[in-house]
Amino acid sequence: xxxxxxxxxxxxxSRVEQKKSIVLSSLKGLGEQLYSQLSQNQWPSVRMxxxxxxxxxxxxxxxxxxxxxxxxxxxxxxxxxxxxxxQLTWTGSFVDELAREGKTSTLRDVFYSAQAYEMSFADQxxxxxxxxxxxxxxxxxxEDFNVFPEERSAIFGDLTIQYTVRGYEGRRLNLxxxxxxxxxxxxxxxxxxxxxxxxxxxxxxxxxxFTRFIEERVHEKYKALLxxxxxxxxxxxxxxxxxxxxxxxxxxxxxxxxxxxGMHIANVIISGSANAAHLRELNTPDAKxxxxxxxxxxxxxxxxxxxxxxxxxxxxxxxxxxxYDGKLWKREIETFLKVKRKAEQEAFxxxxxxxxxxxxxxxxxxxxx
Amino acid sequence: xxxxxVFQEISAADFFYRNRxxxxxxxxxxxxxxxxxxxVENSLDACEIRGIPPDIYLRISHESGxxxxxxxYRVHIEDNGIGIPHDIIPSAFGQVLFGSKYKLRQTRGTFxxxxxxxxxxxxxxxxxxxxxxxxxxxxxxxxxxxxIDIQKNKPDVIRHKTHPNENRWHGxxxxxxxxxxxxxxxxxxxxxxxxxxxxxxxxxxxxxxxxGRLYRFERVTVQTPxxxxxxxxxxxxxxxxxxxxxxDITKERTMxxxxxxxxxxxxxxxxxxxxxxxxxxxxxxxxxxxxxxxxRIVNTMKSYKFLAPDxxxxxxxxxxxxxxxxxxxxxPEFVSVYQRKPSAYAGFPFxxxxxxxxxxxxxxxxxxxxxxxxxxxPLLFDExxxxxxxxxxxxxxxRHYKASPDMPIAVFVHICSTxxxxxxxxxxxxxxxxxxxxxxxxxxxxxxxxxxxxxxKKIHLARDKHRLDVFQKYLPKIADFxxxxxxxxxxxxxxxxxxxxxxxxxxxxxxxxxxxx
Numbered sequence: 095x096x097x098x099x100x101x102x103x104x105x106x107x108s109r110v111e112q113k114k115s116i117v118l119s120s121l122k123g124l125g126e127q128l129y130s131q132l133s134q135n136q137w138p139s140v141r142m143x144x145x146x147x148x149x150x151x152x153x154x155x156x157x158x159x160x161x162x163x164x165x166x167x168x169x170x171x172x173x174x175x176x177x178x179x180x181q182l183t184w185t186g187s188f189v190d191e192l193a194r195e196g197k198t199s200t201l202r203d204v205f206y207s208a209q210a211y212e213m214s215f216a217d218q219x220x221x222x223x224x225x226x227x228x229x230x231x232x233x234x235x236x237e238d239f240n241v242f243p244e245e246r247s248a249i250f251g252d253l254t255i256q257y258t259v260r261g262y263e264g265r266r267l268n269l270x271x272x273x274x275x276x277x278x279x280x281x282x283x284x285x286x287x288x289x290x291x292x293x294x295x296x297x298x299x300x301x302x303x304f305t306r307f308i309e310e311r312v313h314e315k316y317k318a319l320l321x322x323x324x325x326x327x328x329x330x331x332x333x334x335x336x337x338x339x340x341x342x343x344x345x346x347x348x349x350x351x352x353x354x355x356g357m358h359i360a361n362v363i364i365s366g367s368a369n370a371a372h373l374r375e376l377n378t379p380d381a382k383x384x385x386x387x388x389x390x391x392x393x394x395x396x397x398x399x400x401x402x403x404x405x406x407x408x409x410x411x412x413x414x415x416x417x418y419d420g421k422l423w424k425r426e427i428e429t430f431l432k433v434k435r436k437a438e439q440e441a442f443x444x445x446x447x448x449x450x451x452x453x454x455x456x457x458x459x460x461x462x463x
Numbered sequence: 464x465x466x467x468x469v470f471q472e473i474s475a476a477d478f479f480y481r482n483r484x485x486x487x488x489x490x491x492x493x494x495x496x497x498x499x500x501x502x503v504e505n506s507l508d509a510c511e512i513r514g515i516p517p518d519i520y521l522r523i524s525h526e527s528g529x530x531x532x533x534x535x536y537r538v539h540i541e542d543n544g545i546g547i548p549h550d551i552i553p554s555a556f557g558q559v560l561f562g563s564k565y566k567l568r569q570t571r572g573t574f575x576x577x578x579x580x581x582x583x584x585x586x587x588x589x590x591x592x593x594x595x596x597x598x599x600x601x602x603x604x605x606x607x608x609x610x611i612d613i614q615k616n617k618p619d620v621i622r623h624k625t626h627p628n629e630n631r632w633h634g635x636x637x638x639x640x641x642x643x644x645x646x647x648x649x650x651x652x653x654x655x656x657x658x659x660x661x662x663x664x665x666x667x668x669x670x671x672x673x674x675g676r677l678y679r680f681e682r683v684t685v686q687t688p689x690x691x692x693x694x695x696x697x698x699x700x701x702x703x704x705x706x707x708x709x710x711d712i713t714k715e716r717t718m719x720x721x722x723x724x725x726x727x728x729x730x731x732x733x734x735x736x737x738x739x740x741x742x743x744x745x746x747x748x749x750x751x752x753x754x755x756x757x758x759r760i761v762n763t764m765k766s767y768k769f770l771a772p773d774x775x776x777x778x779x780x781x782x783x784x785x786x787x788x789x790x791x792x793x794x795p796e797f798v799s800v801y802q803r804k805p806s807a808y809a810g811f812p813f814x815x816x817x818x819x820x821x822x823x824x825x826x827x828x829x830x831x832x833x834x835x836x837x838x839x840x841p842l843l844f845d846e847x848x849x850x851x852x853x854x855x856x857x858x859x860x861x862r863h864y865k866a867s868p869d870m871p872i873a874v875f876v877h878i879c880s881t882x883x884x885x886x887x888x889x890x891x892x893x894x895x896x897x898x899x900x901x902x903x904x905x906x907x908x909x910x911x912x913x914x915x916x917x918x919x920k921k922i923h924l925a926r927d928k929h930r931l932d933v934f935q936k937y938l939p940k941i942a943d944f945x946x947x948x949x950x951x952x953x954x955x956x957x958x959x960x961x962x963x964x965x966x967x968x969x970x971x972x973x974x975x976x977x978x979x980x
Contacts (some may be wrong), residue, residue, distance in 0.1 A: 112557065125948025132942055132955035170941055170960075173930050181936040184946040190948055 095416040101362075106313050109341075110284050117239050120232040121190045128183060139169035139324065141178065142230045143372060150371045152416035157379040158366035159417075161230075161359060174339045182231070184213045189228070189239040196260035198240040198280040201225060228457050230372040237330045239284060246273035247331045251310055251319030253338075255285035258423040273308055275322060283330045290319075290342050294333060294459075295382075297321040300358055303439050303450075310451040316459070319344065327361055329376055335363060336378045346381035347462065353401070353436035354408040357383070357426065383422065384458045385416055388429035391437045394454070397444055398435040467554035470923045474616035475843040479656040480583065486891075488584045491533035495643030496651050498581040499523075502540045502637060503656075504840060505578045509544025509635065511778070512738055517666040518683045525673040526640055533618045535589055536643045546633040547597045549605035556595050556637070557611045559616020578637070583611055585641030592621055593639035600633040622800060645673055656680065656836060660840030662780060664788035664879065688784060688839075694881065695727040695777035698737075699810020706761050710749050719751075720746040728770040737767050769965070772812035774805030779814045779879050780839065789818050789875060789929035796822030800875075803906045808898040813880035815844060819910040820873045821917065827871040830924075831855055835875040837885070837893060844891035851876040854903045855893055865922070872914070876903055900915060914931055934964050 128138040143149065143161035153160040170176045188207060192199055199207070205221040208214055224255035225236050225330060232239070253269045257283045264445035266288060269276050276282060298304045298316045307313070314319055320339065338344050348363055350356030366377035391398050402408075412418050413427050430436070442450040483489070487497035502684035503519060510517035520541040528534030542814060547555050556579060582593045598604040608622040625659055649672070664689045670678040715721040722734035729737075741763045743756060752760070780788075781956050782800045787897075789798050800818040807813065825832055835842040835851050846852050855874050866872055878893060886894040893899065938961060942954035 121948060123949065125945045125950070128941060129943035129949040129951055129955060132945065132957060132960075134960045138941055138945065170938060173933055176937045176941075177931060180940045180944070183941050183948070187944040187947045211940075251589060348600075 113238060117232065117234050118190065118193055120234065121186055121193070121239070125190075126232060137166050137169050138179065138249070139171070139175075140182065140231055141165050141167045142227065145186075145226070145302055145372060150275055151366050156374070157364075158374075158377045159368045159371040159372050163439075170391045177225060177232070178227065179258060181208070181213060181215065181221075182227050184208065184211055185221075185224050185228050189241060191237075192240045195362075196393055198242055200242055202244065203234075204241060218441075233372070233374075235329055235331060235333065235370070235373045237280070240280060240282055242330060243350050244353050245324060245328050246277045246279055248277055248304070248322040248326040249282070249302070249319060249334070250318075250448060251313045251340075252274035253287060253292060253319055254289040255282065257281055257415035258286060269319070270313065270324075275304065275308070276322070276346070278321075278328070278331050278334055280330075283334055287338070287341060287437070290338075291317065292340065292346070293317045293344060294318045295319045295321060295338055295346045297323050297335065297346065297348045297363060297381075299323055299325065299356055300439050304392040305347070306447070307451065310448055312451055312455070315451070316455065318326055319388075323350075323363070326362055329370065329373075330376075332363055332366075332376045335381065336375055339378045339380065346368060346378050347384040347459065348381060349384050349386065349439060351436070351438045352386035352388055352396070352441075354412055354430065354439075355441070356386070356439075358408075358412065361412075361417050361423070383460050384462060385454075386437060386439055388426045388433060388435075390454075391435055392429075392433060394442070395443075396441040397428060398437040398441065401434045401436055406431070406434075445451050469511045472880070477613050479617070480587065480613050483580070483584065484675055485768075491588075491644040492644050492647045494584055495536065495538075496521075496544050496647055496655065497650045498538060498641060498643070499583065499652055500655060500867075501578050501581050501841070502538070503668075505626075505658075505660060505863070506540060506544055506635070507666060507839070509542055509546075511687050512690050514687045515543060515544050515545070516682060516687055517663070517668075519666060521668065522671040523643075523645065524671075528562070528642075530673070531646055533642055535640055536640070536645055537642075538585070539638045541634065541636045543632075543634040546599035546611045547595075548599055548633055549603070552595055552597055552605060552620035553609055553620050553872070556592070556593065557609050557620075558616055565929035572957050573832055579611070582850040585639045586610055587613075588642035591640040593637065595638075596626075596636040598628050598633055600628075600631050602628050603633075604628045604632065616976055619673055626827060627696070632707055636880070644698045652792055653678070654843060657839055658836070658843070660874070661792045661834065661838045662785075662786040662839045662841060664784055664791050673906050681791075683787050686784065688778050688780055691778040692775045693932070694772075695725060697727040697772040697807070697810035697812075698729065698767070698769050699807070700882070701726075701761060701764055701810070703761050706757055710752065710757070713749055716748055717745060718747045718749055721749040726739040733765060733769060737763070740767060758893065765804070769809045769810075772805075774812045774814055776816050776881055777805065777812055777879050778839075779816055782816070785816055785818050785877065789820050789873075793820055793825055793873065794823040795820035795825060795873070797914070797915075797917045801906055801908045801909045801913075803902050806898060806902050808880075808884060808896050809884045811880050812883075813878060813899065813902070815899070815906045815909050816879070817903070817906040818875035818878040819914050820908075821914060822871050828869050830868040831861070831866075832873040834873060835874040836875070836894060837883040837890075838879050839877070844889050846892070848886065849892040850895040850900050851878075851907075853901055854900065854907055858904055859907055859911060861911070864911040865918040866911070866914060874907060874910075878903070878908070883923065891921065909939075931961075931964055934961055 110165065116275035127315050131138040142165065144166045149164040151162050152161055168175045168179045170179050183439050185204065201222055203216055205224065208221060225241060229236055249269055251269055254266055254268065255266045257263060262281065294317065298307065298320065301322055301324065304320060312318055321331065322336065335346055335396040339346050348360040350359045363378055363380045372377055385411055390396065395418040409427055418427065442454055466579045466632060468810040483907055488494040499896050506519050507517050522539040524537045526535040526537050585591060585593065592608050594606065594608050596604055596606045604626040606624040606626065607620055610619045612619045656678065660668060665685060668680040668681045675803060711726050713721055715724050720728050720750055722737065723731060735745050741760055779802060782802050786798055786800045789795065798818060798820040804813045805812050805814050805965045833846060833852055833855055861867060884894045884896050884899060886892055939959045941956050
């Protein structure tokens with residue numbers, strides 16, 4: 095048994111605080127730029143990498159999607175740009191206030207707050223777009239400036255954190271204190287890691303299995319932090335997995351359904367999404383996809399369903415995707431196309447409730463080293 | 464009961480009395496409208512014939528009977544026209560089909576009937592008499608009180624008086640009672656006067672209605688259209704009856720000189736060419752033509768290539784006057800007018816003049832408003848049967864001209880001719896004869912092009928305004944929010960940038976617009 099890891103924490107300013115001050119100064123920089131352009135009677139404008147599909151490239155070095163060299167300029171001089179530019183500036187000042195006051199907001203909230211400033215967005219999509227613009231301009235994810243999506247996933251395991259959010263500063267919490275798991279929200283994402291007794295992270299797609307793992311005490315048996323991704327992992331969760339991987343040096347294993355969609359949940363945690371190509375530090379290149387594989391369907395004789403046309407179409411798409419370049423990915427895509435069947439994680443229940451924990455999991459962990 | 468039919472000759476007055484529908488006197492509503500129309504048109508003609516800017520005073524007053532149905536009204540009209548020689552006043556007003564309008568030149572009426580028909584209708588509905596006062600300008604004004612002897616078609620002069628004429632006044636005053644349903648006719652009468660004011664911007668008209676309300680249409684110019692000249696009939700428009708009458712009155716001894724003297728645009732060469740074609744010797748005496756020869760001549764006339772009639776007998780309004788009339792009555796934002804070159808149908812020359820107007824007092828919605836005129840008469844009834852309606856509503860694709868029926872657009876079509884091709888005797892709408900239709904269509908297209916240019920410019924200006932509005936809305940906000948973000952107190956002044964927007968507009972449209980998202 096390894097000794098519990100003690101994380102170096104109190105070297106001020108903390109990592110979380112550092113990031114916060116970087117974000118705040120980026121926001122100020124944006125304001126300064128527009129302000130000085132206007133003071134010199136120039137049309138205010140911002141320049142940012144284009145997020146158009148032709149400018150998204152896969153970078154072998156960082157093992158994620160990144161934006162290329164193509165830039166666009168949003169200028170107030172252009173009648174079609176002035177409104178989005180104003181919205182961008184407003185959003186900047188709105189999140190600046192949020193960050194300073196230590197408050198958080200949701201995408202939906204931003205949409206409604208704008209109306210108080212006669213800055214109404216046409217719809218949620220437009221306001222989400224502007225947030226993405228702001229991420230691109232600043233080079234920081236919206237979670238860094240306290241704007242969170244609605245969807246939340248959960249974490250459970252022997253990790254003690256210390257809050258930095260207002261009103262809870264310095265308070266600590268062990269993430270195994272509640273058997274349903276702890277919600278991964280702004281307070282948790284901004285927390286410092288104090289002490290960790292786990293030596294690995296297991297991310298699970300389905301809530302049912304996450305609960306089963308806790309019931310079966312997987313976190314103790316395998317010294318694991320369990321994460322429920324709730325389908326496609328939210329960016330806050332992906333950021334948290336990366337932080338734990340980097341700061342706590344924990345290996346990451348991902349379990350999903352045996353179908354192209356489950357496989358892609360694992361892939362996005364590992365290689366990032368094209369939608370977040372303008373952002374860094376959301377992916378965990380060393381995380382491992384631990385199943386369920388197409389070959390497991392055969393090997394374990396799992397109850398399965400035939401692949402739909404949509405599933406097959408998706409497999410062909412993934413086959414061409416640079417993120418699926420690895421041997422394992424290639425092999426499993428081929429197997430899917432060969433057996434033309436898919437299975438859910440719960441399919442292991444045909445061998446009894448604890449089979450997945452007692453038989454399958456150790457086998458997989460061993461296989462992946 | 465007699466087995467034998469009784470044949471009896473009836474007079475012209477009697478004929479029209481029995482068939483008053485033909486002249487537009489169907490019922491008390493229609494009758495008062497026709498009365499006003501005929502009187503006003505006679506007055507305008509009496510002025511224009513000598514280029515006098517018309518001054519017309521019209522008054523209708525209620526005498527007895529109900530006002531919410533047919534009652535008795537008194538009609539009074541005064542003009543400053545050339546006046547009527549005193550010896551023919553009784554016939555001019557008391558004898559149907561006596562008049563100056565049986566020649567080929569463009570006038571408003573054609574039957575020489577209207578004024579008398581109005582008096583006749585008044586007489587039969589009220590048993591009253593008409594009073595006519597007139598002078599051609601010498602020292603006396605003649606007054607006749609008369610009735611029409613319907614069976615004899617003769618005036619019955621009750622009283623003849625003279626008044627001194629110190630001011631050398633010329634003109635005519637007509638005064639009589641008639642049955643009318645004024646309340647129901649009122650909208651059309653007012654519309655008629657308004658449209659007359661459009662088509663006669665050189666006329667001043669005053670109208671006092673039965674309730675004592677005064678309507679005043681002021682002239683905006685003293686320039687009157689060139690009076691029409693009399694002209695000979697064109698061979699294309701001649702029928703056997705006309706031909707026989709011409710032969711009756713001719714003093715010519717040979718067919719060649721007969722053709723030359725009595726027909727419009729026929730010279731020696733054309734006459735002999737034509738006669739050769741018909742196979743009648745040039746030396747033939749017209750009086751000795753056999754009936755079948757006359758028929759042959761008339762039939763050949765329809766197909767022979769004569770010169771087209773010229774338009775000297777027409778009196779179009781002219782672009783300038785049409786525009787002045789439209790501006791005066793509707794004060795539109797935009798107006799364009801166009802006069803086509805003279806053309807002819809069936810031997811009758813005609814000219815199409817059109818105008819188009821946008822905005823001002825023209826109400827938007829309900830389609831493009833159409834104003835129709837024939838020989839300077841507004842046509843108010845049966846619009847949908849008119850050739851202009853067909854052109855405006857079915858043949859012109861307004862979208863092509865950036866226009867749409869819900870815009871405040873009015874089209875004005877004036878057709879003038881020695882014989883306006885009315886489709887029915889009611890004379891309210893013009894037939895869609897191909898020659899006429901083509902001219903109207905081409906003319907409307909011409910002004911529609913002008914409208915299209917105007918609308919483009921308007922759209923352009925609206926866009927510029929919209930752009931400025933957008934900049935004015937957002938730029939100050941950028942200044943506010945960026946000052947807040949940069950932690951500066953006062954937002955930068957954006958007015959220099961806003962000022963530059965309008966000047967800048969043309970040079971830079973979509974630079975920096977490379978965003979392909």
